[in-house]
Amino acid sequence: MRVLELEVNGDQVEVGAPDHWTLLEVLRYRLGLYGSKQGCDKGDCGACTVLLDGEPVIACLTLAALCEGRRITTIEGLAPAHVRAGGRGPDPVQDAFDRCGALQCGFCQPGMMLSAWALLADNPTPTRGEINAALSGNLCRCTGYTQIVEAVELAIAEATGATPARPHWAKHESTPPKPASVDGREASR
Amino acid sequence: MSVQSGPQWKARSEMKVLNTDVPRVDGPAKVSGRAKYAHDIRLPGMLHARLLLCPHPAADVELLNVEPAKRIAGVVTAAELADRPDRTIFLGQPLAVVAAETPEAAEDGLRAIEVRYREGGWAVTPEQAAAEDAPRISRRQPNALTERETGNQGRTERALEGADATIDETYVVPVQHHCCLETHGMVVDFDGERARVWPSTQAVTGSRGEVAQALGIPADRVEIVCDYMGGGFGSKFSIGPEGLAACQLATELRRPIHLMLTRTDEFLMGGNRSGGRQRMRAGASLDGKLVALDAEVWRHGGIGRGSNPGQPYIYKAETDSMRIGSVRTNTDANRAMRAPGHPQASFAIESAMDELAYAIGMDPLDFRMRNLEDPVYHRQLNRVADEIGWYDHPNRETPGIPTGGTNVGIGFGVSTWGGGGRRVCVVTVRIDPDGSVTSSAGSQDLGTGVRTYVGSIVAEELGLAVSQVTGRVGHSEYGPANASGGSTTTASLAPAVKDAAHNARVAFSERLAEWLECGPGDVVFANGEVRSGTNERMKLTWSEACSILGSDPIVATGEWQSHLQTSGIHGAQAVKVEVDTETGGLRLVKMVCIQDCGLPLNRMALRSQINGGMIEAIGYGLFEERIIDPWLGVALNANFDDYKLPGSTEMPELVAIIDDDDERQQVIGMAEATIIPGQSAIANAVANACGVRIRSLPLTADKVLMGIQEKA
Numbered sequence: 001m002r003v004l005e006l007e008v009n010g011d012q013v014e015v016g017a018p019d020h021w022t023l024l025e026v027l028r029y030r031l032g033l034y035g036s037k038q039g040c041d042k043g044d045c046g047a048c049t050v051l052l053d054g055e056p057v058i059a060c061l062t063l064a065a066l067c068e069g070r071r072i073t074t075i076e077g078l079a080p081a082h083v084r085a086g087g088r089g090p091d092p093v094q095d096a097f098d099r100c101g102a103l104q105c106g107f108c109q110p111g112m113m114l115s116a117w118a119l120l121a122d123n124p125t126p127t128r129g130e131i132n133a134a135l136s137g138n139l140c141r142c143t144g145y146t147q148i149v150e151a152v153e154l155a156i157a158e159a160t161g162a163t164p165a166r167p168h169w170a171k172h173e174s175t176p177p178k179p180a181s182v183d184g185r186e187a188s189r
Numbered sequence: 190m191s192v193q194s195g196p197q198w199k200a201r202s203e204m205k206v207l208n209t210d211v212p213r214v215d216g217p218a219k220v221s222g223r224a225k226y227a228h229d230i231r232l233p234g235m236l237h238a239r240l241l242l243c244p245h246p247a248a249d250v251e252l253l254n255v256e257p258a259k260r261i262a263g264v265v266t267a268a269e270l271a272d273r274p275d276r277t278i279f280l281g282q283p284l285a286v287v288a289a290e291t292p293e294a295a296e297d298g299l300r301a302i303e304v305r306y307r308e309g310g311w312a313v314t315p316e317q318a319a320a321e322d323a324p325r326i327s328r329r330q331p332n333a334l335t336e337r338e339t340g341n342q343g344r345t346e347r348a349l350e351g352a353d354a355t356i357d358e359t360y361v362v363p364v365q366h367h368c369c370l371e372t373h374g375m376v377v378d379f380d381g382e383r384a385r386v387w388p389s390t391q392a393v394t395g396s397r398g399e400v401a402q403a404l405g406i407p408a409d410r411v412e413i414v415c416d417y418m419g420g421g422f423g424s425k426f427s428i429g430p431e432g433l434a435a436c437q438l439a440t441e442l443r444r445p446i447h448l449m450l451t452r453t454d455e456f457l458m459g460g461n462r463s464g465g466r467q468r469m470r471a472g473a474s475l476d477g478k479l480v481a482l483d484a485e486v487w488r489h490g491g492i493g494r495g496s497n498p499g500q501p502y503i504y505k506a507e508t509d510s511m512r513i514g515s516v517r518t519n520t521d522a523n524r525a526m527r528a529p530g531h532p533q534a535s536f537a538i539e540s541a542m543d544e545l546a547y548a549i550g551m552d553p554l555d556f557r558m559r560n561l562e563d564p565v566y567h568r569q570l571n572r573v574a575d576e577i578g579w580y581d582h583p584n585r586e587t588p589g590i591p592t593g594g595t596n597v598g599i600g601f602g603v604s605t606w607g608g609g610g611r612r613v614c615v616v617t618v619r620i621d622p623d624g625s626v627t628s629s630a631g632s633q634d635l636g637t638g639v640r641t642y643v644g645s646i647v648a649e650e651l652g653l654a655v656s657q658v659t660g661r662v663g664h665s666e667y668g669p670a671n672a673s674g675g676s677t678t679t680a681s682l683a684p685a686v687k688d689a690a691h692n693a694r695v696a697f698s699e700r701l702a703e704w705l706e707c708g709p710g711d712v713v714f715a716n717g718e719v720r721s722g723t724n725e726r727m728k729l730t731w732s733e734a735c736s737i738l739g740s741d742p743i744v745a746t747g748e749w750q751s752h753l754q755t756s757g758i759h760g761a762q763a764v765k766v767e768v769d770t771e772t773g774g775l776r777l778v779k780m781v782c783i784q785d786c787g788l789p790l791n792r793m794a795l796r797s798q799i800n801g802g803m804i805e806a807i808g809y810g811l812f813e814e815r816i817i818d819p820w821l822g823v824a825l826n827a828n829f830d831d832y833k834l835p836g837s838t839e840m841p842e843l844v845a846i847i848d849d850d851d852e853r854q855q856v857i858g859m860a861e862a863t864i865i866p867g868q869s870a871i872a873n874a875v876a877n878a879c880g881v882r883i884r885s886l887p888l889t890a891d892k893v894l895m896g897i898q899e900k901a
Binding site (some may be wrong): 032041074090098099106108133136137139140148149168172 | 210228452792800801834
């Protein structure tokens with residue numbers, strides 16, 4: 001057992017945990033941060049992805065004790081960080097995932113969004129190949145990834161003021177329906 | 190439309206909410222990480238539980254002593270499962286359970302259990318099981334049993350003799366896993382009188398009864414909560430042995446129990462799509478008719494029966510016959526998995542159709558259409574052929590030959606499904622005096638978007654925005670609902686939501702008619718207002734209208750209305766693939782799926798389902814296969830590292846097309862159909878590219894390369 005001094009989502013926290021615990025265990029079993037999911041517990045699925053000093057890491061393979069003195073960002077921390085940085089509304093990556101319908105069951109999404117977020121922080125205008133490569137450690141069984149990539153491209157377009165590329169399927173929508181609005185969240189078209 | 194008439198879907202052109210892209214109402218909860226899954230439930234005093242699984246395909250349990258586990262630090266109890274057998278019959282069969290303060294203490298407890306097995310004779314492959322000296326897996330019947338015969342085999346034999354071209358080939362499909370990102374399991378909180386349970390389930394209503402039985406209390410004392418669940422795909426209908434174990438512990442300890450399977454347990458005992466072997470003897474005439482098909486179909490469902498709808502699948506043969514049965518092995522029983530049996534059947538028939546087409550020198554697209562009676566398929570195949578570039582493709586009547594470089598091929602497949610509903614759901618719509626509207630159904634949202642349409646159908650009816658109606662699902666107190674399986678949710682639930690919305694509108698109209706100085710049938714709900722249809726100056730804002738209710742909310746229920754739904758859907762898919770003829774490596778370039786579904790409720794969710802169907806077929810076609818060592822009886826890839834799921838870099842351009850030429854004004858479930866033909870189209874595309882026909886899934890590079898070498 002030891003007392004860890006961690007910086008989680010901008011907050012300094014002291015938490016007691018066994019020496020061998022992973023960061024995922026500390027997040028989920030001590031700090032009540034359940035957004036980081038436990039999908040496989042051996043580094044294969046990416047559902048537990050969090051950011052360590054801005055870099056995506058697999059929390060289930062990261063020793064919590066080694067995270068002292070480093071900035072830990074979980075999915076719960078993205079929106080507050082956006083607001084602290086002077087942003088308004090939701091975090092642009094989370095918002096784009098929502099508006100593009102880039103999720104079904106949603107279990108893989110927190111990890112997926114953090115991988116996408118880290119990519120865009122590092123490279124604001126990645127190619128589609130670079131997006132796919134950045135997300136390749138995050139498994140999704142539901143969506144077919146297509147709308148996930150659309151979401152990342154929407155976030156890029158909105159950050160750079162560019163027009164997002166028309167999705168492959170758009171030309172098959174003979175009479176493009178007007179997107180319904182939910183709390184001002186319009187679907188991306 | 191008069192309110193006195195029964196519920197009817199509006200014309201599509203009049204719809205403001207339905208048939209548009211509606212963002213999920215639970216999207217913000219999911220993207221923010223706030224959405225809580227069973228895995229995430231934490232209760233005061235809660236214990237974590239783990240199961241002990243038998244590591245052998247079959248064994249006599251000579252000794253099982255859980256006492257040493259109880260002496261492990263953090264372990265609270267350990268117990269043999271109530272129904273544990275003396276002899277196990279499948280690899281991974283659960284035997285005992287440990288509850289502890291932490292998951293790792295529970296795992297320590299498992300390791301401390303004293304257990305001695307005497308490994309018995311077993312069979313983990315169908316070949317082993319079908320051997321003459323194979324150990325008997327079920328006492329009641331032989332391992333390999335033909336269960337049903339159809340058609341007149343003698344007549345088919347004669348037709349085969351008279352055919353211009355015949356094939357006699359065997360097609361093999363492996364066992365595929367569901368791979369829900371959230372494993373199976375539940376949290377159960379039982380105080381001896383009442384229970385609150387959070388299962389990861391496809392069946393909120395069904396779970397209530399199962400839990401009640403397991404705890405030995407009446408169902409009305411069980412509350413099921415499943416706000417979010419991390420994927421099911423057919424594997425999460427029952428609470429399963431893991432749910433029963435959780436209930437057993439909760440009964441003994443009266444403390445909340447959290448029992449979620451580990452990923453390895455999930456692979457071993459969480460169900461699967463059955464494998465199979467299908468021998469297809471088929472004949473065609475030179476004018477492109479499938480004149481005869483004799484099929485021998487074997488399902489490989491472990492200790493289960495497996496699934497396969499039989500042959501000929503979708504296509505029509507002039508004469509056909511079939512023998513269908515199953516071969517049991519000492520492996521986990523198959524469960525329903527998205528379109529149970531259909532992808533298996535599709536792989537055999539679509540491959541055979543392609544082989545026959547090339548045998549008579551006919552364009553395989555043309556050959557398909559000549560043997561598909563339903564004109565919908567003709568339209569859909571033409572559409573996907575156009576989108577994939579078939580009409581500009583060089584290898585249309587003859588497959589390519591390996592060039593030493595990259596060969597490009599295109600393949601096709603079609604799908605079918607029922608997708609109709611049944612009477613079970615009761616939905617409640619409530620309009621409160623403060624203007625809030627709730628629509629509640631004891632159904633569940635597996636990620637398909639059920640919660641969104643439970644609200645948006647009501648919004649459409651009342652002329653409100655989606656955000657003005659709260660759709661509530663995932664709670665047993667919200668009324669009975671069917672399990673989400675067989676794509677029956679939409680056609681069972683949406684009509685009941687519509688009926689409840691209609692009844693709420695009628696009831697509200699009666700209350701408002703006097704205020705609007707018109708008859709109840711003339712009250713119009715549109716654009717967030719309620720007005721008189723006869724005098725446009727008589728109108729109320731939504732909140733004004735609701736305030737008239739005083740302290741009496743409108744509460745209306747709705748039931749299934751058969752005329753609002755129907756069944757019977759069609760789909761077609763096309764795939765373009767690049768084959769590296771030097772290495773056998775495959776790269777999918779593009780995949781197109783067109784799917785009809787009657788009246789679309791939410792186009793964005795529909796496209797997501799279509800994309801999701803395509804990717805599961807890509808996994809089935811290219812990567813996924815459960816492997817158990819036939820000599821050691823050990824699972825070799827019960828994890829996400831060795832069991833390969835498709836990832837983002839393996840995605841081709843996916844084109845999801847909603848078939849708007851389907852003008853049926855009734856809802857139909859559609860998700861299952863989208864997974865059916867993809868792997869078949871991929872195999873056909875490989876054959877089209879380089880003439881190498883792979884008759885066993887997955888289409889790995891080694892198989893393709895061997896095929897290329899055989900040709901050379």
